[in-house]
Amino acid sequence: xxxxxxxxxxxxxxxxxxxxxxxxxxxxxxxxxxxxxxxxxxxxxxxxxxxxxxxxxxxxxxxxxxxxxxxxxxxxxxxxxxxxxxxxxxxxxxxxxxxxxxxxxxxxxxxxxxxxxxxxxxxxxxxxxxxxxxxxxxxxxxxxxxxxxxxxxxxxxxxxxxxxxxxxxxxxxxxxxxxxxxxxxxxxxxxxxxxxxxxxxxxxxxxxxxxxxxxx
Numbered sequence: 001x002x003x004x005x006x007x008x009x010x011x012x013x014x015x016x017x018x019x020x021x022x023x024x025x026x027x028x029x030x031x032x033x034x035x036x037x038x039x040x041x042x043x044x045x046x047x048x049x050x051x052x053x054x055x056x057x058x059x060x061x062x063x064x065x066x067x068x069x070x071x072x073x074x075x076x077x078x079x080x081x082x083x084x085x086x087x088x089x090x091x092x093x094x095x096x097x098x099x100x101x102x103x104x105x106x107x108x109x110x111x112x113x114x115x116x117x118x119x120x121x122x123x124x125x126x127x128x129x130x131x132x133x134x135x136x137x138x139x140x141x142x143x144x145x146x147x148x149x150x151x152x153x154x155x156x157x158x159x160x161x162x163x164x165x166x167x168x169x170x171x172x173x174x175x176x177x178x179x180x181x182x183x184x185x186x187x188x189x190x191x192x193x194x195x196x197x198x199x200x201x202x203x204x205x206x207x208x209x210x211x212x213x214x215x216x
Contacts, residue, residue: 017193017210019174020110021163022141023154024121026179027197028107029135030097033058036088048084052077057085062122064151092127096134102200104137109214111140119144120163120176122153143167154178155186164190175210177203 025031033054037045048054057070067089075082088095111117119141123131125148132138145163147153154160160176163169171191178184184194195206207214 016173017115017175017212019116019118019169020207021118021120021169021174021176021187021192022107023176023178023180023183023197024119024123024131024135024138026100027177028100028103028137029131030100031095032097033088033095035095035097036091037084038094045084048081052081052085059122059153061124062147063153063156064125064148067124067126093130093134096130099135099137100200103135106200106204106214107137107140110212113213115212116167116169117141118163118167118169119146120154120159121145122147124148154180154183157186157190160187160190160192175207175212 022028033049034042034045052074057074061067061070071082071085071089074085107117117140119138121128121131121144123146125146128146128148138144143166145159145166147159150159150162152159160171164171171187172193174192175195176184176187176192177195177197178187179197181196184196188194193210195203195210197203204214204216208216
């Protein structure tokens with residue numbers, strides 16, 4: 001499809017939208033870090049997450065730090081929890097809960113409208129192979145930037161600039177969708193139209209408000 005064949009839907013300021021850039025986790029595919037610990041008391045897992053600052057470890061993994069390095073780090077600082085982290089790594093697929101309701105249908109509809117679809121996901125390089133099997137709509141993306149492969153992660157401004165450079169995206173004609181406000185704010189700082197994802201029906205309303213002719 002040539003540029004002339006792209007949709008001509010207009011935003012409220014008259015800018016034609018031709019691209020949607022998707023975050024994946026909890027937008028196209030559900031992610032629950034407690035999944036690998038099924039059968040363990042939740043309070044026990046929460047205590048582990050807090051002790052090792054799991055959110056920071058997870059962000060480091062998303063930004064390109066290998067799990068082997070993170071395991072070594074926890075072995076030094078919290079040796080009693082190194083096997084807990086290893087369980088998360090070894091059973092990572094169990095953290096993925098499947099497609100977000102309605103997401104596959106919307107991605108297919110956007111594809112059918114001729115929009116360019118790209119992914120920009122904070123995801124560890126070693127586990128990204130699990131993404132598409134858990135949510136096949138990911139396979140409809142023209143291309144994907146995986147943070148763990150690039151050595152930087154959202155909300156780093158540089159990763160949004162990389163989308164622009166690598167894929168030839170005009171951010172004024174692109175919508176970025178993410179479930180975290182901080183990431184949407186960062187995208188807006190680069191010139192993207194940003195939408196905070198809550199559920200697929202709300203996303204449909206937001207896309208319609210931007211002028212895209214998606215179904216209600």
